[in-house]
Amino acid sequence: MIIGASFGAVINPLIIPVAVLGSTAPDWLEYVLKIFGYRVKHRTVTHVLVYWLAAIAFFKLVIDYRAIGLGFAIGGFSHVIADSFTIAGVPFSPTSDARFHLFGGKLRTGNAGEYVVAGIIALLCAGWIHLSPASFKNAPTLETSGFLPFFYDWKKEYDSGVVDGAEWRENRLKFI
């Protein structure tokens, strides 16, 4: 979820909620498919890397509504990328038997290394956003009026008189 949110934030902070939803999708989609009677093995059809890449390309290039599809697909992609750090890996394409691994697939689910990897990716994404603030404004399908939910600029709110000093003091160190 951290990685999904980070990837989403790079595109546009407004899509973070749907990116977080997408970041768990490859796993809960397995249950959805089971409800419909499909026999799904864990980390197979819903974890195919090229499917999620195709979904990103589709929502980015063909059709989307307020970047909801794009955010969801980026979340799903982040999940598959995160799973590719594990020993089992993920399928690269539906036709290949080879499993896709990143960094040698050294990570075990539930291990402290997961938090390290998630933290590093979050920092890289934060650095990316910091170095290219234009990414916040270049979201053609969303209207951004300078107000970003989840990322309040408390100093600006204080300067413009929206919040008082007490509220600024209380919140100034909350970054999200």
Ligand SMILES: [Zn+2]
């Ligand atoms: Zn998974």
